[in-house]
Amino acid sequence: MESATRFGHVVMLGPTNAGKSTLLNRVIGQKVSIVSPKPQTTRNSISGILTEEGAQAVFLDTPGLHRQKRGIAPLLLRSAYAALTRADVVLVLLDGAQYARRLEGLKNDLLPIVRVLKDSPVPVVVALNKADVVREKARMLPVLAAVGEALPGAELFPVSALTGLGVKELLAALFARLPEGPHQFDPDEVSTAPVRFLASEIVREKVFLALGEELPYSTAVTVEDWDEESKPGLVKIQASILVGRESHKPMVIGKGGERIKDIGQKARIDIEEMLGTKVFLELWVKVRPNWADDPALLRDLGLGE
The missing domain is CATH 3.30.300.20 (K homology (KH) domain)
Known part of the structure; x- marks a missing residue:
């Protein structure tokens, strides 16, 4: 008996400069999203399409969540929140190395994410990025505990968008949570953006x-x-x-x-x-x-x- 095909949208959420664009480009295998060491560079919900045997996911890389209220910041937040209406799975990306060095700040960074996901039935997967630069792995334990407490039920994955560490396991978890359905794009398509x-x-x-x-x-x-x-x-x-x-x-x-x-x-x-x-x-x-x-x-x- 053939296994069912899966199709759905994975919405990427996280604070500014957590590495969402780098991870998206890593997953897709080519550049589809702007990458910069400066925060707040992603302005749109950039899409990347990944097709593997039996599953196809449209990844939406959203602007980083923050609390600024000036300039185009409110537009960026609206863009991020609007993408959630299309989510079949939410992928929360956090800078794990930053919080491993200093846990302070994690709670505040998680607040807008927890708020927007409150009472949402959509499954949540969390990727703790930049795990490759954390030499003392025990330092990740308080980070994992704090994230698990804030987002109960979410599965956590230490990854590196830069090197690919843990990305294969992360993708397997995301694909497993996609709803059953036919693929909507040709296998060679990598983005819905013009x-x-x-x-x-x-x-x-x-x-x-x-x-x-x-x-x-x-x-x-x-x-x-x-x-x-x-x-x-x-x-x-x-x-x-x-x-x-x-x-x-x-x-x-x-x-x-x-x-x-x-x-x-x-x-x-x-x-x-x-x-x-x-x-x-x-x-x-x-x-x-x-x-x-x-x-x-x-x-x-x-x-x-």
């Missing part, structure tokens, strides 16, 4: 990595033009990096245009890998004050109603 959006996210990632501590968080990337027809085997992309203030513009461009050139070169390489073809990428920097208050732009960025 390639234009993924390209804009790649550019935004390179902006974040290039700017480091100088980063103006009021930064967005929009694809203005996408041409696959003019020249066979070449995709021409024009994208705009939006900044909130005139003073931010030279920060992105850099001296003699060197920074934006570097951003473009690195982004082009990743986009070519994603598309499997040559890419000509042209970047512009535009000042767009208060872009977070523009409903039309927010819809284009996937943040609006």
